Every structure is written in C-alpha cells, then in structure tokens.
Amino acid sequence: MTRLVVSHYMPADHGTHVDFIVPWTLRVQAACPSLEFELHCEGHEYGLLENQFSQVSTGVVDIAHSPAALPAGRFPLTNLMNMPFLVEDSQQASDRLWAAHPLYLEEEFRPLRVLALHADSGGVLHMRDTEIRSLDDLAGKRIRTPAGAIADAISVIGAEPVHLLPPAIGKAARAGEIDGAIMAWDVLAYTQTQDIFRHHYEDIFYVSPLYLVINPDSHARLTDEERQALHGHSGADLTRRFGAFWRSWSAPGRALAQGKGHSLDRLPSSVLSGLRTAAAAGTKRHVDRLIGEGLGKAPDLIDIFSGRSERR
Structure with missing residues (x-):
C-alpha cells in the first residue's frame, strides 16, 4: 500500500472536506486500491492555513490544498486571477485557470506537481x-x-x-x-x-485562485498505475466540478443574507x-x-x- 498524507485548512464540516477532498480520494482509491489517504484539516496537526505550502514543499505532507495567495508573492502569475472584475463565477475562473496551466502556470509551481487549480465563489x-x-x-x-x-x-x-x-x-x-x-x-x-x-x-x-499540489518526491514514488489513477481523477476531471461545489458552499452564507x-x-x-x-x-x-x-x-x-x- 502507498499512503499519501493530504492536508488542507478548512473545517471538517466544510464542503472543501466533505464534497471535494474526501470524494476525490475515494475516486482515486477506487481506481487504484493500492493507494490510501490520510487526511488532515483545520484542527488537525497539519491543518493550519499558513503552513500548507511549506508542508507540501518539504514533504511533511504529500498533497496540500491552499489559496494561491500563500505564500505571499510565490505565485504571481496564478494570482492574476485575483485581479478585479475579470470573471463572472467560479466555474468560468476554474476553466480559465486550467486552460492557462500548461502554457503559463506549470513552470511557476515547479518542482511541485499541480493536481488542480480552481477559484472560489468570489468576494x-x-x-x-x-x-x-x-x-x-x-x-x-x-x-x-x-x-x-x-x-x-x-x-x-x-x-x-x-x-x-x-x-x-x-x-x-x-x-x-x-x-x-x-x-x-x-x-x-x-x-x-x-x-x-x-x-x-x-x-x-474578484475570485481567489487555489491550488491542489503534490510533492515531487511523493509523486516519484508512485507506481505507474497509481499515477494514472491520481491524474485521471485530478486536472480536468476536478476542474469541471468546482462551479457546482462553490454554488453549494455559498448557499448557507447566501441564506443568512x-x-x-x-x-x-x-x-x-x-x-x-x-x-x-x-x-x-x-x-x-x-x-x-x-x-x-x-x-x-x-x-x-x-x-x-x-x-x-x-x-x-
């Protein structure tokens, strides 16, 4: 078995954990049962927002999810998506981020490997x-x-x-x-x-861009079958889901308003x-x-x- 430690900064009852991270790991596991995932969110040892990048860069965790605004100044091109009044919604922004990834953004994330880019519902x-x-x-x-x-x-x-x-x-x-x-x-x-x-x-x-990335050494130790499962359920497959995710995650806040x-x-x-x-x-x-x-x-x-x- 290959265990991958995944960290993010949102609470366990937020849609990031419930609708995105957990189902994604289950889809990858179903495609390749030799993979298993250990998840850390807010309140866990690796659940601090400000630590996501350092953890995945140093290999403390294998995979991390974080706003691209952190660390400050590290992803200047990706963060252009944060410029005012560029897009109308999360799905449009997420599609455009992923379209820009191979030509413009992939190099900015190296040596990390990008599994997903997306944008939130907007400020x-x-x-x-x-x-x-x-x-x-x-x-x-x-x-x-x-x-x-x-x-x-x-x-x-x-x-x-x-x-x-x-x-x-x-x-x-x-x-x-x-x-x-x-x-x-x-x-x-x-x-x-x-x-x-x-x-x-x-x-x-504005919308805020976010990233899901894997440490390069963690990626290198995967078998071909494990990499195929991981990437097959990441990238474009994940991108198309974020519009619906963010509409759902916005609903409780909109209801309060x-x-x-x-x-x-x-x-x-x-x-x-x-x-x-x-x-x-x-x-x-x-x-x-x-x-x-x-x-x-x-x-x-x-x-x-x-x-x-x-x-x-």
Missing part, C-alpha cells in the same frame, strides 16, 4: 450598518479586502482597505475594527459574522462603474510591475483570465 461586499447608494457611502469605511488591486481600488474611492486572511475576519468584525468586508459567501457563514454584517451585495469583485434584518441587493450602477474604473487602473499598474520584474507573460494571462483571448 462580494458585506456592510455592517451602511447601505451603499453612492461611492460617498464607502468613503472613510474600513473594508476588509485581499491585498492587491482590489485594495488599491477601495483606497482610490476613499475607503480604507484592511488586509485580513479569512480566519481573522470574525475577530476583527466583532472587535469593531472593520465596517465591512469583501469576502466569499462561505466565509460569512464560517466566520459567523452574519450578526454583524447586515447589508450584502451580489456583485463579484436573506434572513430577517438583512438586505441583499446589487450595487447601484454608478458605484459599480466607479469601482471598475478604479480597479482597471490598479490592474494595469500591477501588470506593468510584473512586466518590469521580468514576467512578460502577465498581459497574456490577463487576456486568458478575462476571456479576451476567447473573443479573438
């Missing part, structure tokens, strides 16, 4: 007390954002971006340190901040237009910076991720 705006009717309503507000172009755009329109990883959002919200958060629907549920954020907006600001005392709406067109204009300038600055750092493929990736290359 949407949740506000504590303020309903957003104009850009002025965001001025001076402390808004949780990821680092990067969205934070730049929030700053340009007069709000204060506060960079927090998802596990830190709940504590900051309960301490009154943020007035709103741009985060995915499932984060609203697992941070239990529905009693704090009461005004919600459906417009997707439809409860008593909450409002759920779309942003006014003038607000969205102002945010898009600010974000486009931030995206261009970010891409120009990557080009200056020797990553000349960045514009091509923006074309793929935004769908412009599909329309040519």
Whole structure:
C-alpha cells in the first residue's frame, strides 16, 4: 500500500472536506486500491492555513490544498486571477485557470506537481450598518479586502482597505475594527459574522485562485498505475466540478443574507462603474510591475483570465 498524507485548512464540516477532498480520494482509491489517504484539516496537526505550502514543499505532507495567495508573492502569475472584475463565477475562473496551466502556470509551481487549480465563489461586499447608494457611502469605511488591486481600488474611492486572511475576519468584525468586508459567501457563514454584517451585495469583485499540489518526491514514488489513477481523477476531471461545489458552499452564507434584518441587493450602477474604473487602473499598474520584474507573460494571462483571448 502507498499512503499519501493530504492536508488542507478548512473545517471538517466544510464542503472543501466533505464534497471535494474526501470524494476525490475515494475516486482515486477506487481506481487504484493500492493507494490510501490520510487526511488532515483545520484542527488537525497539519491543518493550519499558513503552513500548507511549506508542508507540501518539504514533504511533511504529500498533497496540500491552499489559496494561491500563500505564500505571499510565490505565485504571481496564478494570482492574476485575483485581479478585479475579470470573471463572472467560479466555474468560468476554474476553466480559465486550467486552460492557462500548461502554457503559463506549470513552470511557476515547479518542482511541485499541480493536481488542480480552481477559484472560489468570489468576494462580494458585506456592510455592517451602511447601505451603499453612492461611492460617498464607502468613503472613510474600513473594508476588509485581499491585498492587491482590489485594495488599491477601495483606497482610490476613499475607503480604507484592511488586509485580513479569512480566519481573522470574525475577530476583527466583532472587535469593531472593520465596517465591512469583501469576502466569499462561505466565509460569512464560517466566520459567523452574519450578526454583524447586515447589508450584502451580489456583485463579484474578484475570485481567489487555489491550488491542489503534490510533492515531487511523493509523486516519484508512485507506481505507474497509481499515477494514472491520481491524474485521471485530478486536472480536468476536478476542474469541471468546482462551479457546482462553490454554488453549494455559498448557499448557507447566501441564506443568512436573506434572513430577517438583512438586505441583499446589487450595487447601484454608478458605484459599480466607479469601482471598475478604479480597479482597471490598479490592474494595469500591477501588470506593468510584473512586466518590469521580468514576467512578460502577465498581459497574456490577463487576456486568458478575462476571456479576451476567447473573443479573438
């Protein structure tokens, strides 16, 4: 038997574990019974978000799942998917990530071997007390954002971006340190901040890319049959599943936003237009910076991720 240790950072009752990781390992095992998996999630020894990359890189675990934002700066091309207003949903983003992988992203992950790339359901705006009717309503507000172009755009329109990883959002919200958060629907549920954020907006600001990777030495010790089973149920086979996964994982958060005392709406067109204009300038600055750092493929990736290359 070949045992593979798999780690991720989400709770055992989250869809990442229940719908994605566990069924995936079972499909691989069914295809090749000589493989077995040992799983670690939040609360387990290897379940810390910030440790996923180091664990799989050093071989402490064989396979890890993590946001591509970690470690910071390690995957600059993959993280272009995090630029504002590029895609409409998780499945579209996941398809485009996997399409870009062989030409643009595979090299960025070496020596790790990529088993899957996907994107979450997308960050949407949740506000504590303020309903957003104009850009002025965001001025001076402390808004949780990821680092990067969205934070730049929030700053340009007069709000204060506060960079927090998802596990830190709940504590900051309960301490009154943020007035709103741009985060995915499932984060609203697992941070239990529905009693704090009461005004919600459906417009997707960005999606966050994630990766599932295997350590190169772990991959090398697999038999041909084991590799065939692993890859046959990864890659494109996994990619096509993520849209449905994220719709399901978003449902509990969306349901909370439809409860008593909450409002759920779309942003006014003038607000969205102002945010898009600010974000486009931030995206261009970010891409120009990557080009200056020797990553000349960045514009091509923006074309793929935004769908412009599909329309040519």
